[in-house]
Amino acid sequence: MTSFPDALPARTVTDPDVRARYGVDESLGATAPEHFEVVRARDLADVVDVLRWAHETGTPVVPQGARSGLAGGSVALEGGVVLNLEGLDTVVEVDPLESLAVVQPGVLNADLKVAAAAQGLFYPPDPASSAFCTIGGNVATNAGGLGCIKYGVTADYVKGLQVVLPGGEVIRTGHRTAKGVAGLDLTGLFVGSEGTLGVVTEVTVKLQPAPEPALTALAVFEHLDAASRGIVALRLDRHRPSLVELLDGPTIEAIQAIADFGFPSGAEAALVVQSDRAGHTAEDVLRYAALLTDAGAIEVAVADDPQESDALLAGRRALHHALEAKGPHFIEDVCVPVGLLTTLIAAGRDISARTGVEITMSGHGGDGNLHPSLFFDADDQHSRERAEAAFGELVAVALAMGGTITGEHGVGSLKARWLRDEVGTASIERQRAIKALFDPRGILNPGRVYW
Ligand SMILES: Cc1cc2nc3c(=O)[nH]c(=O)nc-3n(C[C@H](O)[C@H](O)[C@H](O)COP(=O)(O)OP(=O)(O)OC[C@H]3O[C@@H](n4cnc5c(N)ncnc54)[C@H](O)[C@@H]3O)c2cc1C
Known part of the structure; x- marks a missing residue:
């Protein structure tokens, strides 16, 4: 069997510094492993080649968009291949009559908005990372953002997908028509699957009439x-x-x-x-x-x-910069029933007072989805461990309130240890069975989400 980079020489990154950049995402503490390859796909055939080769050789593949993920889902794996999709960045069509757009996965969220606006239309999902995250990543994480209270999340706008499965088979899910109920909803299954079931190579999204400037x-x-x-x-x-x-x-x-x-x-x-x-x-x-x-x-x-x-x-827009300036921190992503927000924040303050970990609480309050940030001293391992423990306490509080461990960032690597607490063993087993159906050799993002 051919090994990398010989399998796809034109697409494989050989410069070690460039490769290192593709090894991590925005999650705290993300570290690139020692040995991994990076393929920057340019077309569907590249994706098919990588997934066929990886399936045959049992090589782990990490699908990757713009690496803005906060859950560690697009960090390279030891001995694996990072399959970066940023280069598949064409807006294939915008159809005003059907109110839809077809895009490749590397199109930036902000660029899809611009393409829709040019036809008087609107693509609502609006993560705060809109300017630099990809639609493929948004689909894989079922991204939310600032407008969810009125417009919902990415899943509410995905009508259909083209997906490459391990082994190289290409399937289409969903429909272009205004309505369509044929068969099981595989589109819904892939949305939010965090790169564990297949690689998204084309996305058909629903558009809306453009709103008024807010x-x-x-x-x-x-x-x-x-x-x-x-x-x-x-x-x-x-x-x-x-x-x-x-x-x-x-x-x-x-x-x-x-x-x-x-x-x-x-x-x-x-x-x-x-x-x-x-x-x-x-x-x-x-x-x-x-x-x-x-x-x-x-x-x-x-x-x-x-x-x-x-x-x-402007103050809200400066939030990310302000938290970065304040110092190293974990970004939480819990979502609780809206009526219990005060209880969640009070619990956060209590944890902060008891543990000495500084915690700020902000985010999409209208959805009950906050991003508590827990600060620590990067030079002090104990301080970091205390922040990590406080992070775990906050997750437990959110679950006890009937909330979820992640409102929008995903489970990835960082939250996999808590998924069972939220969904239970029987559900995890079914999720793994579905994973095995699509990915029998377990090559896609192994060790993440449901492990
Ligand atoms: C400053 C900042 C603000 C943010 N604000 C928000 C916010 O408001 N709301 C929100 O939801 N998120 C937010 N995020 C998180 C992040 O931007 C989203 O999770 C985004 O959807 C990730 O897109 P990406 O292209 O960077 O994907 P990546 O980080 O590269 O990948 C994320 C996951 O998707 C998988 N993946 C990527 N592309 C594909 C593909 N084509 N096929 C299959 N799997 C794929 C990866 O394997 C990984 O599991 C923020 C991040 C930052 C840094």
């Missing part, structure tokens, strides 16, 4: 409970906001530490809220502002135009 309201609260009441009121409103993001007090401090975004000192929470409802944005944000004032906001600013809107959103 208007924003920013509310500041002295008490967390009041912010929670505000979220409940917004969710119960007849016209749901298109975005409801929550920042807790420590997060606001971290953001204000990098620049003055106008948050008052001592605030316990802030909510950023938007409406993009055609013809009604101004009326909606005023109504949201009134709801938030009734809930106990001490200050509410309402934008009159898209420029002001951007300014009010």
Whole structure:
């Protein structure tokens, strides 16, 4: 059997520095193994060749998009091949009549939005990493993001897929038509399967009419409970906001530490809220502002135009940068019933006080999906272990509340140890049986998700 790089010389990365870059994703502590190859696929045939060869040789394959993943799902495996799909980056078509687009997996989320907008259409899934993550990665992780409270997640927009299976067989799932119920929903099975069942080589997505440019309201609260009441009121409103993001007090401090975004000192929470409802944005944000004032906001600013809107959103946009500036941290991704958000945050504060681990709580509050960040001293192994233990405690709290270990980032390597706690042994066994059906030799992302 031919070995790499001889099997695909033109696509295999030979420069060790370049190869090392493809060895890790954005997950904390991701480390590239000593021996692995990287193939940058340029077309379907490359993917088929790699999966045929890997199946025959029993070589692990890590499908990879833009490596923005936070769960360790696209980190290279020892002795394996990273199959990078970024080069398959063509928007094949946008069809306004059927309201769909067909794209290759390496198309960036932001570029699909631009292609849709050129035809007056809209692709709603909006991860905060939109500018640099791929649609293939979004499909594999069932990515969420900022607009989920109104628009849902990636799965709500995937109509069909082309997938290459281990061994090189190419299958199509789903349908292009407005409706279609033939057979089992294999599209749904692949969405969120984190590269463990097949490699996605084409995606057909549903598009919507373009919304209005969003208007924003920013509310500041002295008490967390009041912010929670505000979220409940917004969710119960007849016209749901298109975005409801929550920042807790420590997060606001971290953001204000990098620049003055106008948050008052001592605030316990802030909510950023938007409406993009055609013809009604101004009326909606005023109504949201009134709801938030009734809930106990001490200050509410309402934008009159898209420029002001951007300014009010700027603090939220600076979040990732602010947390990076604050220091090394784990990013959590738990989702709980929306009515229990205050309980989750209180539990986080309790864990922080008890363990001494600094924890900021922020994220997609309107969905009950927070990204608590747990900070540690990178030079102190004990500090890191304490943060890891606190991370585990928070996961347990979310599960006890009827929540999930991951709202959108996926299980990957980092959360595989908790999947059984959430879904149970019987479910894990069925999931493994499905994996074995598609990937009998276990070459795709082995050791991840359901192990
Ligand atoms: C600053 C920042 C903000 C973020 N914000 C959000 C957010 O708001 N919401 C959210 O959901 N996520 C967010 N993420 C996480 C990340 O961007 C998403 O998980 C994204 O979907 C990953 O896409 P990617 O192209 O980088 O995939 P990668 O990281 O390369 O891969 C992710 C997973 O998908 C698999 N995969 C990739 N491509 C394919 C393919 N073609 N076929 C089969 N499997 C494949 C990989 O094996 C891996 O398991 C954020 C990340 C960062 C760094």
